[in-house]
Amino acid sequence: MPEQPSDLVAVANELYGLPLGEFVPTRNTRAKQARKDGDTDLAWAIQGLAKPSLAAWLANIMVRHMADEIGQVLDLGETLRQAQNDLDASQLRELGQQRRRLLSAVVEKGRDLADDLGQQISSGVADQTAESLQAAMADEQAAAALRTGLLVQPMASSGLESVDLDGVVAVPEAVGDRSPARPKKGGRKKSAEKDKEAERRAAVERAEAALADAERQARRAERERGKHEEKVAKLEARALQLRSEIDELRRRLVDQEHALMSTEDRLEAAEDARDSAVAAAEEADDAVADVRRELDRLTSGP
Incomplete structure (x- = not known):
């Protein structure tokens, strides 16, 4: 058609x-x-x-x-x-x-x-x-x-x-x-210069x-x-974030260590006060016992 x-x-x-x-x-x-x-x-x-x-x-x-x-x-x-x-x-x-x-x-x-x-x-x-x-x-x-x-x-x-x-x-x-266009026919052979030009053209191509x-x-x-630069940038940002978090944890650790030392000092003082109180209580109990024995002796006489 x-x-x-x-x-x-x-x-x-x-x-x-x-x-x-x-x-x-x-x-x-x-x-x-x-x-x-x-x-x-x-x-x-x-x-x-x-x-x-x-x-x-x-x-x-x-x-x-x-x-x-x-x-x-x-x-x-x-x-x-x-x-x-x-x-x-x-x-x-x-x-x-x-x-x-x-x-x-x-x-x-x-x-x-x-x-x-x-x-x-x-x-x-x-x-x-x-x-x-x-x-x-x-x-x-x-x-x-x-x-x-x-x-x-x-x-x-x-x-x-x-x-x-x-x-x-x-x-x-x-x-x-x-x-493709056909090359024009000619009666003469290509000269050496033409061959050289063709070689140069082929080299250029x-x-x-x-x-x-x-x-x-x-x-x-x-x-x-x-792609790799983007990945590096993301990892650098993540590393910076982790370093910041580690620094914060270190600061908190120092504060906690100071708090522990203060608490231990207070604990030692409290333990000394407790021991003194225990000794005083024991002395007081002994004194009460002595007074009761003396009272019993006085009240049990003729």
Whole structure:
């Protein structure tokens, strides 16, 4: 059916712009409607549209809601590719720094956008989306794939060859011709200078790939550092609290020791007073006994 690709792209544009939880029920509804309209081929094609991964979904909504920022990313990618072709090392270093800053800011804004739409994005998913944007910067066809807003899976670039787009875009026809441009034929062989230039370009591409990998590792290391710093801060606070409690217990122990010493002194004085009282009581009892005996003697006489 000749109109099917266009109709399918229209349905896909709707589906891949929805909140992630609405994708499957809406897809089923659209497929059911196509069958009801008698277009079974379109219905099967709609039913075959895969639900995007979370990282791909984030890239898709960024394309729809952050057109200016995505445009900046792709424009910078075009400039980077031109600098690679020109083998401008100083410009590549400067553009590489711009790329890192821009990707970080754009992806962070994308996470805020997803949060507004009720979808939490983890750091790992954000990294996958950043890799998709970086792939779009490195490869023109990957940039075209990103612009469709129909990603099913995130993209990745090694920096050494074209990005593999198989299974990445829900409707490949939306990207257009993805065949790589063929090199122009010439009657002359490449000169030694051309070979050297090609080697330098390959070296630059390898360095770019190594830089991209190092950046990913740096982001992961930064997240780990943040986790450990947070744990250290909590443990430091707990240690400070325990030290304060121990100091308070020590002060209380000193006070109790002083109170014990005072009580023991008072106890010793009380014991001495008690012993004196006991001795006096015994003497008094003896005196009473003597008086009674004398009284008995006096009263018992003639």
